[in-house]
Amino acid sequence: MTARMKLTLSYAGIVVVSGALLLAAVGLFLLRYVPDTVDFFPNRSDLLRAFVPVAILVMIVLLVIGWAGGWWLAGRMLAPLNRIGYAAQLAAHGSLSHRVALEGPRDEFRDLADVFDSMLDQLEQNMAEQQRFAANASHELRTPLAISQTVLEVARADPDRDVDALIDRLQEVNARAIELTEALLLLSRAERRAFTRESVDLSLLAEEAVESLLPLADKRGLTIDVGGDAAHVVGNGALLQQLITNLVHNAIVHNEPENGAVTVRTHSLAEAVAVVVENTGPVLSPALVATLAEPFQRGTARTHDDDHAGAGLGLAIVQRIAQAHEGTLVLTSRVGGGLNVTVWLPHPHPGLYEPVASA
Known part of the structure; x- marks a missing residue:
């Protein structure tokens, strides 16, 4: 019935x-x-x-x-x-393009229809983003495979080929493919929120990230300044470590060719905590800054070297990890050039914690 x-x-x-x-x-x-x-x-x-x-x-x-x-x-x-x-x-x-668009006074049915339309809007956006991401990921993964095939074909046709150079080139291409695959897996893990949570101090993670990337900064002639408050959040330590590492790494590789600087700060407020990473570099337009968190988007043209293969997933992973922890990513261009990146994360005890200044 x-x-x-x-x-x-x-x-x-x-x-x-x-x-x-x-x-x-x-x-x-x-x-x-x-x-x-x-x-x-x-x-x-x-x-x-x-x-x-x-x-x-x-x-x-x-x-x-x-x-x-x-x-x-x-x-x-x-x-x-x-x-x-x-x-x-x-x-x-x-x-997903059809909408209910219910007319009339606001009642329970109108509220239900509006919620359903909002859900369809979100689904349509997510579907379009996933399709775009899948297309970009397929293209990026196909590139190292095509390069490997070309290198092997050229080597096969060349009787005087340099085996050591061939091995080095294939190893470089393979490392890029592995890096891209690991980045895609990390991005998927953050989007599915398949992780355990614990109490984490972001200031300690920032110090560890800077220490691990200090040789790369020295090689590029950059100075790194790290400091700030003890910033406690509830989340996954490995993912949050990856978040800060990506921010610092991105700030290093997108910097001035010489005499550049990177600043890393952690802040703890009554309602939220923040990780702020600033770097010197070229002047970025607001339109470009708005697209930097998109997967496979690169802020500036650069030569790919052994230090960074340029998958274009650094800030995209940061944004997904922040969203998985109910946080937000804010990107702003610096006056005089460079980028200011701020990640806001909810405080584990909002309104009950007073920030403690670091020594």
């Missing part, structure tokens, strides 16, 4: 029961005052004989009115649900 049929039966039942109660009230409280004697006309029996057929006819009319009116009212009430169901059916078949 459909919901419309159930509502129709309910409406018709209410009408019929109400009519029956009304007729019973007439019979019980009015007819009892009429004498039921032969010398009185019309007596109670006469009125009952005249009243019962009319009451039956009225009950039939009430049943018809209740059924027809209930069917119409149920259809009107369920029309928004039918529209939502139609949109859901289209979405189930892969069409």
Whole structure:
């Protein structure tokens, strides 16, 4: 039995029961005052004989009115649900562009339709992003494979090939493919939020990231300044370590060719904690900065070397890890050149923690 049929039966039942109660009230409280004697006309029996057929006819009319009116009212009430169901059916078949767009005053059905439309908007955006990401990932993964194939074909056609140079080139291409694959797996892990949580101090992670990347900074002639408050959050230590490492690494490789600088700071406020990484570098337009967190987007053209293969996933991974920890990533260009990257993460005890200045 459909919901419309159930509502129709309910409406018709209410009408019929109400009519029956009304007729019973007439019979019980009015007819009892009429004498039921032969010398009185019309007596109670006469009125009952005249009243019962009319009451039956009225009950039939009430049943018809209740059924027809209930069917119409149920259809009107369920029309928004039918529209939502139609949109859901289209979405189930892969069409995410259709919207319910329910009109009329705001009520429970309107709220439900608006929430459903918002869900479709989010699904459509996520689907488009996943398709774009899959296309970019396929292209990026195909590149090292195509390079390897070309190197092998050239080496096969060259009788005087340098085996050591061939091995070095293939190893470089293979390392790039491994780096890209690991980045994709890390990105997928952050998006699925498949990790355990624990108490983590971001200031310690920042010091570890700077220490591990200090040789790369020295090689490029950069100075790194790290400091700030003890910043405690609840999250996955490995992912948060990767987040800060990506930020510092990105700040190093996208910097001035010489005499550049990187600044790493952690802050703990009453409601949130922050990791701020600044680096010198070329002037970045606001339009370019807005796209830097997109997968496979690179801020500046550069020569790929052994230090960085340039997969274009550094800030994309940072953003996904931040979102998986209910945080946000904010990118702003620095006056004079370079980038300011701030990751905000929720404080484990908002409003209860006073920041402690580091020594």
